[in-house]
Amino acid sequence: MIIEPWLVQTFCAAIFTIGLVGLLVRRNILIVLMCVELMLNAVNLSFAAFSEQHGDLGGQMAVFFIITVAAAESAVGLGLLIALFRTIRAVDTDEIRLLKE
Amino acid sequence: MAINPIAFFVFGGAALAFSMMVVLKKNPVASAFSLVMVFFCFAGIYASMNAHLIAILQILVYAGAIMVLFIFVIMLLNADEPTFDLRRTSNVVKAGAVAFGLAFVVMLAIVFKKSNIIPLNAGFSSEEVIKLGGNSKVLSQLMFSKYILPFELTSVLLLAAIVGAVAMAKRKTGKSS
Amino acid sequence: MLMWIPLLPLIGFLVNGSWYAFVQCRPGAKKAGATVPGLIATAAIFGAFIVSLKTFLELRAMPEGARVVEQFLFHWITVGSFNIDMTLRVDVLSTLFTLVITGVGTLIHIYSIGYMGHDATPGKFFSYLNLFCFAMLMLVMGSSLPILFLGWEGVGVCSYLLIGYWYTDDEKASAGKKAFIVNRIGDLGFLLGMFMIYTFFGSLDLAEITTKLGDASFAQALPEAVVTGIVLLLFVGCTGKSAQIPLYVWLPDAMAGPTPVSALIHAATMVTSGIYLLARLNPLVSMSHTGMMVIAIVGGLTAFFAASIAFAQNDIKKVLAYSTVSQLGYMFLAVGVGATTAGVLHVITHAFFKALMFLGAGSVIHGMHEEQDMMKMGGLRTKMPVTFFTFLLGWLAIMGIFPFSGFWSKDEILWNAFANPHGSKILWALGLATAAMTAFYMTRLMALTFWGKPRFDEKKLGAHHGHDHHDDHGHGHGHDDHGHGHAAGVHESPPAMTIPLIILGVLSVVGGVIGLPTHWIDHWLSPIVPLHDPETFTAGHTAEYVLMVVSVLVASGSAFYAYRVYKNIKGVDPLQAAFKSLHKTLENKWYVDELYEKSFVRTIFKFSLFLWKGFDVAVIDRLVLGFGTFSQWSGRAARVVQTGSIQAYALLLMFGLIITLGYIVYGLV
Numbered sequence: 001m002i003i004e005p006w007l008v009q010t011f012c013a014a015i016f017t018i019g020l021v022g023l024l025v026r027r028n029i030l031i032v033l034m035c036v037e038l039m040l041n042a043v044n045l046s047f048a049a050f051s052e053q054h055g056d057l058g059g060q061m062a063v064f065f066i067i068t069v070a071a072a073e074s075a076v077g078l079g080l081l082i083a084l085f086r087t088i089r090a091v092d093t094d095e096i097r098l099l100k101e
Numbered sequence: 102m103a104i105n106p107i108a109f110f111v112f113g114g115a116a117l118a119f120s121m122m123v124v125l126k127k128n129p130v131a132s133a134f135s136l137v138m139v140f141f142c143f144a145g146i147y148a149s150m151n152a153h154l155i156a157i158l159q160i161l162v163y164a165g166a167i168m169v170l171f172i173f174v175i176m177l178l179n180a181d182e183p184t185f186d187l188r189r190t191s192n193v194v195k196a197g198a199v200a201f202g203l204a205f206v207v208m209l210a211i212v213f214k215k216s217n218i219i220p221l222n223a224g225f226s227s228e229e230v231i232k233l234g235g236n237s238k239v240l241s242q243l244m245f246s247k248y249i250l251p252f253e254l255t256s257v258l259l260l261a262a263i264v265g266a267v268a269m270a271k272r273k274t275g276k277s278s
Numbered sequence: 279m280l281m282w283i284p285l286l287p288l289i290g291f292l293v294n295g296s297w298y299a300f301v302q303c304r305p306g307a308k309k310a311g312a313t314v315p316g317l318i319a320t321a322a323i324f325g326a327f328i329v330s331l332k333t334f335l336e337l338r339a340m341p342e343g344a345r346v347v348e349q350f351l352f353h354w355i356t357v358g359s360f361n362i363d364m365t366l367r368v369d370v371l372s373t374l375f376t377l378v379i380t381g382v383g384t385l386i387h388i389y390s391i392g393y394m395g396h397d398a399t400p401g402k403f404f405s406y407l408n409l410f411c412f413a414m415l416m417l418v419m420g421s422s423l424p425i426l427f428l429g430w431e432g433v434g435v436c437s438y439l440l441i442g443y444w445y446t447d448d449e450k451a452s453a454g455k456k457a458f459i460v461n462r463i464g465d466l467g468f469l470l471g472m473f474m475i476y477t478f479f480g481s482l483d484l485a486e487i488t489t490k491l492g493d494a495s496f497a498q499a500l501p502e503a504v505v506t507g508i509v510l511l512l513f514v515g516c517t518g519k520s521a522q523i524p525l526y527v528w529l530p531d532a533m534a535g536p537t538p539v540s541a542l543i544h545a546a547t548m549v550t551s552g553i554y555l556l557a558r559l560n561p562l563v564s565m566s567h568t569g570m571m572v573i574a575i576v577g578g579l580t581a582f583f584a585a586s587i588a589f590a591q592n593d594i595k596k597v598l599a600y601s602t603v604s605q606l607g608y609m610f611l612a613v614g615v616g617a618t619t620a621g622v623l624h625v626i627t628h629a630f631f632k633a634l635m636f637l638g639a640g641s642v643i644h645g646m647h648e649e650q651d652m653m654k655m656g657g658l659r660t661k662m663p664v665t666f667f668t669f670l671l672g673w674l675a676i677m678g679i680f681p682f683s684g685f686w687s688k689d690e691i692l693w694n695a696f697a698n699p700h701g702s703k704i705l706w707a708l709g710l711a712t713a714a715m716t717a718f719y720m721t722r723l724m725a726l727t728f729w730g731k732p733r734f735d736e737k738k739l740g741a742h743h744g745h746d747h748h749d750d751h752g753h754g755h756g757h758d759d760h761g762h763g764h765a766a767g768v769h770e771s772p773p774a775m776t777i778p779l780i781i782l783g784v785l786s787v788v789g790g791v792i793g794l795p796t797h798w799i800d801h802w803l804s805p806i807v808p809l810h811d812p813e814t815f816t817a818g819h820t821a822e823y824v825l826m827v828v829s830v831l832v833a834s835g836s837a838f839y840a841y842r843v844y845k846n847i848k849g850v851d852p853l854q855a856a857f858k859s860l861h862k863t864l865e866n867k868w869y870v871d872e873l874y875e876k877s878f879v880r881t882i883f884k885f886s887l888f889l890w891k892g893f894d895v896a897v898i899d900r901l902v903l904g905f906g907t908f909s910q911w912s913g914r915a916a917r918v919v920q921t922g923s924i925q926a927y928a929l930l931l932m933f934g935l936i937i938t939l940g941y942i943v944y945g946l947v
Contacts (some may be wrong), residue, residue: 003104006213011113013209015120017202020932022124024925025198027186030129030175032925034136037167038120041143044155050102052150056223057230060240061248063155067162068255072262074167078174079266091180093925100922205936245619 016042029091033077040070041096103227108149116142130194133171140164153229153236280349280366282329284415290322290408298401300699310465312400316391319404323387323411327380334373343805345370346485348421355424367421371557371806374622374799375418375550378629382546385413385778389637390538392774393644399839403443406543410436414547420556422483423472426555430468430519433548434461440543441535453534460528464518471511478504484558491561502566511564513576516552521603522580522610527871529603533595537640540595545632547600550625552606557622560807563613570700574614577710578695581607583868585715589722589853590864593650594639597723602632604712608691613711615701617694618807619800623790624687630789631675631684634782636928638669641771641779642727649734652723655848657732661768664776666728668783673724676785677717677833682828686790688713689826696825697815713829717836725844733849736768754806 019038026032044063051059088095122135147156175181210242233239351364394400413432420426442454479487491497497907521529532544556563581733584603591597605628612621643650645662659666675684696706843852854861
């Protein structure tokens, strides 16, 4: 059986949606950040699939760079989280209300 | 597409299951380990697409570095106890999220199915790549020729990220380091 | 040349006013004397008098019929085809008025230098006096009705400022307000009359109006109702300014102001503006028989009514105030029966003797250390001889005793009431009765103040005043306040006050000579008021002489009777003892003020209250503040989005993204 391109893309969409819903629903900030990684991964797979479909290695280059940037971003994000933790002493997003009007 | 269907369905199904576990687990450490499993599955899918470099990079960087960092932070903040935040969420929100998710995916599936994408045939099909010396060789040749600018910029970005992370997380003690 | 007549007082006002505003109002400025501002003001008004005299002589030298001097100053209002120029025009009528205003004004200014010697703010006082003279002169010299109205309103404002001069006392300030408000009601009538004149004549220039009326075809085409309407509306304005029924109520209250103010404004000049207006528009007034009848009846009734109230007043200034209202009634009676020249003559003679008596009363008050109650006076004949003698001359003049000035003017009015085709015997009887009453209450005044034995303790006078001196102006009876540094006891006033009294006394004696004996004034004013044809009169010369004798006898008899009653009373008014309830009504001015308060003032007050609370606050404030409230509400509504929760923001982001993507994809699918 041949795996149709649309099937792979739908699979990526499914992973992306799972990550999105997790981002919106979960209260623990660490899990929220993990859902962000999940979404980035879904996009990576999408790029790779298109690269395979078109025979253009630019897709794989994109994956390469996205992985790098994701690494940098999670480092900075976790550093922010630690700095924030010093103030609010919790990892619950309900406690992060400083910008509330 | 020249993906091995068995590989795709096995790794894909596992990835789906594990990503559900990431979202639904109460213990953050369990969530983290599920995410690691997701990454392994993805690496498998990459490998079945003949994208060998990114498959290895996925495991080395994502699973090996980023998730380790996550576990570090979880342990640092003493957040490894189970949190019952999904119980606190109202049923309306949970039902709405699921419904929205399903609708989103179905809609995207329809879009993807209906679109007619004509393959570009840009010259790097699997056979060509093998002929040119393998996936890694070709990718590295490309990186240092065509994609040199993003490469350099990414290195600067990494530097900025390092400096930023250190500055952010450092304790303000009053003594100059 | 003409422009100097109003301009000099205006300059005096600016000089004194600026000095007061910039120098005296600075905290810590020294208290200034009254001499310098007084002299500046007097010089200004005296200069105006010289120019007025010059203008009068100029007019005399002109041929009869062409006696008009004009000076164009500048264009005032130019809107489309509606033009009003600021032009001064002096003709036979205006020149008489300017002479009286500037002449009597100069004397009163000199008097004020003495009277206001110890006042705290003389600069302000003299600047107001000059401003008043400026407005009054503009009134009589204006070439068109708007300029006349400008002066009309100006004298009203100055009257308010000067009556309420000691504004720290609530009663005095209220008197000023009352004067202004009641005047305004009259002004409404004046304005409506002006509008009607403009509608039917197409112009507001006085010369044009007169010329139009001279054209027989135009005059016949005007409906009788329109002419009567205009005359009555203008007369409403006159009842306000010249204190006739029903708008006379402000004038007795106006006695709260300083006595020179009462003399200048409420005896000699402002209150005569109504007569000036009717005399100026004589061609129009004489066209309306109904109008003239109304004017005559109101004038006669006012004269009688005011005289009755004067019987029961104990304050010397109040008696003179009601006397003024009564004499003004005579003047309007004159206009109403067709004797406008007699009315103008009475204006002139009244200016002399009433100003004299007011200044004399001021002298008495000054000498009695602010005492104004006649029941506490008596025997001042020997203590203040000059004041007494000049007052006597004024007394004889107002009673209409031959050959003093009042006799000629009052008699001419009574004769015309009797014999003129526009007159009626009833009005003559009313006038004669009023003359008898005038004689009675004026003699009462003389007897209580100057004759008989003193009803006060001279030693206690100064002490009483010294005690009063420390508190703020006026509690109890309103009195003119000016400090005394000298010893207690009654004394004659300083020359600055007595010399004007003497001059006015002389004028009260000889001032009537321009009237009946020579009929000079009738000829002088003939361009405005045509000489009446003796044939139309209902009685002849013999009757005229008989009536003269009758009125003199009536006045003298009344005076003699009053002298007998009041010669030596001890402290209780015999009339009060005899007619208790009637006296009480008269003393309370027939309760007119209370009637007005209950009917008009309360209603308007309630209406104003409703407009304030029910409309201004409830509707307009709500509307305006509603804009602010709305912004606050919309802000609060928009703030709901700012939850501070990143997941909420992510949700919103996602929605936006979906919508955008959907829009793009919609085109592709």
